[in-house]
Ligand SMILES: NC(=O)C1=CN([C@@H]2O[C@H](COP(=O)(O)OP(=O)(O)OC[C@H]3O[C@@H](n4cnc5c(N)ncnc54)[C@H](OP(=O)(O)O)[C@@H]3O)[C@@H](O)[C@H]2O)C=CC1
């Protein structure tokens with residue numbers, strides 16, 4: 001980070017998750033991180049745990065830092081931008097993680113030339129396993145994009161996408177953890193139904209999801225091929241796969257991603 005200071009406006013679920021991931025991976029020391037929120041108790045917890053600098057005034061964060069992550073709800077982003085506008089000089093870099101809000105809408109609220117990058121991370125930043133997509137704005141430099149890739153890469157994997165695909169990313173990987181947590185819970189329920197104790201069932205289900213994901217990422221084999229490796233002819237797995245197909249599970253997951261992407265588009269309007 002070349003001594004650059006990182007700021008967060010909003011330390012709710014996603015802001016805190018990023019701060020925790022970044023501090024745990026030691027990408028940036030807590031002493032170089034500044035955060036503001038209207039909700040003091042989140043700030044105090046983060047200060048106590050990671051030694052970050054805190055304030056209830058967003059202007060302090062803008063003044064004291066070089067790169068500022070806007071981690072407030074999309075519905076209030078505009079009012080936060082108009083409040084900080086005068087302090088956001090062109091030597092600063094703004095990162096918005098707000099679902100749906102387009103780069104030009106952000107840039108139009110700020111002084112001409114302001115450098116903005118839009119990012120869609122996910123909550124797994126907490127454990128440094130986020131999937132993040134990045135779209136640089138019209139004034140962002142190559143170095144800005146590299147810095148943002150490095151910050152979000154430190155808490156998972158990060159890649160650049162054209163902005164028109166950000167709603168798709170939001171529906172898939174931004175919202176996606178919430179589609180998988182109930183899968184883990186439901187698989188564990190099945191194990192409990194069959195007699196396993198709850199905590200063993202959750203560990204087995206979560207490790208199974210993590211292992212399957214790791215195989216997709218590390219073998220680079222098609223998920224269908226990997227599924228075939230588990231399904232012995234006339235065996236146990238194909239019986240379960242049949243039940244899932246009868247339940248329309250694939251259409252349900254596709255429709256969940258599409259519905260979430262559509263909501264992201266709505267938030268941008
Ligand atoms: N949660 C997630 O998994 C993901 C969220 N995002 C995006 O991240 C952003 C934040 O979401 P999330 O963390 O879930 O939301 P939260 O509501 O948990 O966090 C937002 C925080 O901002 C605070 N806040 C409200 N007004 C202001 C203000 N004027 N100045 C400073 N802070 C303020 C809120 O306080 P209070 O609660 O008192 O209003 C809250 O603590 C959203 O834009 C969302 O689209 C992106 C990817 C994943």
Ligand SMILES: O=C(O)[C@@H]1CCC=N1
Pocket residue numbers: 099170174175
């Ligand atoms: O639900 C939401 O709107 C946010 C954006 C992606 C994940 N959470």
